[in-house]
Amino acid sequence: MSAPLLTVEDLEVSFPGRTGFTRAVRNASFTLGRERLGIVGESGSGKTTMGRALLGLLPRTAQVTARTMSYDGTNLLTCTERDWQKLRGRRLSMVMQDPKYSLNPVMRVGRQIAETALLHLRTDRGDAKRRTLAMLEAVQIRDPELVYRLYPHQLSGGMGQRIMIAMMLIAEPDLLIADEPTSALDVTVQNEVLRILDDLVRVRGMGLVMISHNLTMVSSFCDRVLIMYAGRIVEECAASELQNAKHPYTQALIAATPSLDVRRTELATVTRDPEWLK
Amino acid sequence: MSESAEGGSVAVRQNPGRQAAKLASRVGSFVLTLAATFVGLTAVTFFISRLTNIDPVLAIVGDKATSAAYDNAYLALGLDKPLIVQYFIYLMRLLTGDFGRSVLTSQPVLADLLRVFPATFELATIAIIIGVVVGVPAGVIAGATKGRWPDQVIRVVGLFGYSVPVFWLGLIGLFVFYGKLGWVAGTGRLDVFYQGVVTQRTGVILIDAALEGNWEIVGNAFSHLILPAGILGYFSLAYVARMTRSFMIDQLSQEYFTAARIKGNSYWRAVWRHAFPNIMVPLITVIGLSYASLLEGAVLTETVFAWPGLGLYITRALFNSDMNAVLGGTVLVGAVFITINLVSDLLYKLADPRLRAS
């Protein structure tokens, strides 16, 4: 593996609450190369917050500190708003959960995709449109010319998410964060969207951070997995080694996953131990 | 929607028959609402007008009339019939365009209304332009800087607008800008000196004078107009800005706004290019409501500035129990309300692709 793309050391994110600060992410450290990294945890475990912190998009009230947070030689901690604008979309990007909410409802999807190209690539409208059509083709939209002119409400969920992917990849970033990219979709189209995402990431040699609560999906899709619990990374292991995880929380999560091969009358629930937070 | 099987063809989800039925029922309920509103407005005004202890007959024949003349007028007005029948007769006459004659001006009410409405229209239009041109950007900026100083400043300016009595602000405005500084002209639509010089075409003096190329009168009309219009514009600005702000705050927490920033849009570019087009629909309704309330006649402003518009006309008629005029004015108010509703309904179908017919 070459020099890491993303280095995070001791990332802390906290939000002010009624009686002091709530620590959403605690002491998180990890590195990422041009590989596929899965971040798994329950809702509220801080995985989405961590994803947004990497893009500098947390609300103003959030307090973010870290010993190191750098991306491909750029220190993210000292980035100005202008620096972020150059990074976002162009160098690192994000696919969000539900295309029903993450696409602008009053803008034609073609324009939404082309906008990313126009923002970052020295190009004109005609060229941006050509690139957009090519990108639509790359996410396997059958009739790009037609889809270019549609509004988001005219798309199904699976198509919406492919548009989202096209919009986030058209400026050819090196790292993509996918925050629950398929959990809002019908089960039947989940795999297809994942496959398209996988192909694009592979062909372009990008890094990918896949945030999800779906352990099975992440372990089959990623190279490496981070397990988060209550804001901290409790375990890091290769996806193939997940069955041999050491941390009791990870083991409990695995035990709580339903399986087609093993017949169970009752699913195990996770018993939490306050010790895990020490 | 079996998406995977189609491999990405467009999901067409329209059933023309059902759509037409839906449209018809929407139009139907809309017309029904308007009809009910219209009948309700006239009924409320009509019955209130009959509550007054001032005798409508005396108002016509005068208190020196003989009792025979009085009785004739009484019968001619249909006052011997039950109230509900009187109302029905009145409604039927309205539908044929007969608004009756004003006691106060002894002109047909319709002619009076056509004369006073352009004055209100002129005032309301300038005011709403001020309200929109200043209020919308102010609201967007306040919403986008929620809790920080630009928001606080705009909030205070808006709160002042919500709190100040319009008639008092008008008087103070006259005192300062007309009395002390002499920057604007006083009450009325024109200086006495210029009255009746321009032939009435539209009734809107700015336009009529401009059509004749009489720029001196355009200037004079403008200097009469700017103070009352500015004051009304301030009130509509306060309302428009407050509503725009809250619409904006809703939009800024939406996922698509974050998505727009992830693409590399600057915050303000995302605000104007992405969030702003999404508030157009509710904004059109708000602007429509604000314009309608201005067109319905700003009673107090027109009183303070002796502006011969609809509000002043209705007020004067009320004080003189000139019921034909009051009812006619009310009907016009209802018509304005209906028209504005229709227009804003049309406009927001254009603004929102989800409502636009394919």
Add this chain to the structure above:
Amino acid sequence: MSDTLGTWLMSETPMSRRQAVIGSVYRAVRSIIFNPTALIGLIIVTLLIFMGIFAPLLSLGNSPLAQNLAGRLAAPSADHWFGTDELGRDILARTLYGARATLAIVALVSVIVVPIGLTVGTVAGYLGGWVDAVLMRITDIFLAFPRLILALAFAAALGPGIENAVIAIALTSWPAYARIARSETMTIAHSDFIQSVVLQGASTWRILFRHIVPLCLSSVIVRLTLDMAGIILTAAGLGFLGLGAQPPTPEWGAMVSSGRDVILDQWWVATIPGLAIFIVSLGFNLLGDGLRDVFDPKSR
């Protein structure tokens, strides 16, 4: 000690129902006091009440009604801090006594409007169907009417006077409350706890007045506070047009009107009472804004 009490009050995980209630009241009071706009509003409104009650003491021995034609339209001086009006009456005294008229109107309108609005709104929202349709159509008609013109029509029909002004304003204000109460009711009515009360066999009226009305109350009160300014302005507008309190009773709107003809020379006659209207409505608006922040965190 006070530290532990503070923690107990501010706890995000109250251990008892009592702690939760006391804690939420404490936090509401705290956030009003720590919210500068709400605090200024509260101070202004308190001052208004104070002015109304102690008007005789504060007016420095000047009667609001005593005329002095020799000293009419006098400029502000040591004897008459705010000058005198066209009948030589002390403007300070009249402004102070005018607070009473304003307070009376505000109190009476609230007493009339809240019960009507709550009843119409909750009944419409809870019963639904044709009752809802009819009640809401009536509400729409009143909402479609320009408020001041309708109030004017009522005031003109009933004859001028402060009671009729109150009735006129109340008649034009209730629809907004009915709307709010209705939409609150619709969300509450479908919640599980209402269903369980229904299953226990509670009558419709009991459900409405014991369970739904109390829950609508807080949003209605916030709306009322925000509306106060509008009520005061409408009342003053009616007074300005001569349809409010009748002379010689001091009322701010009428006082502005009496200063209208002399605005260019004796500016104080109209300016002082107008300023009073402005400050008091500003006070209610600030307080209402603060209350909304406290009770409805969404709109912050």
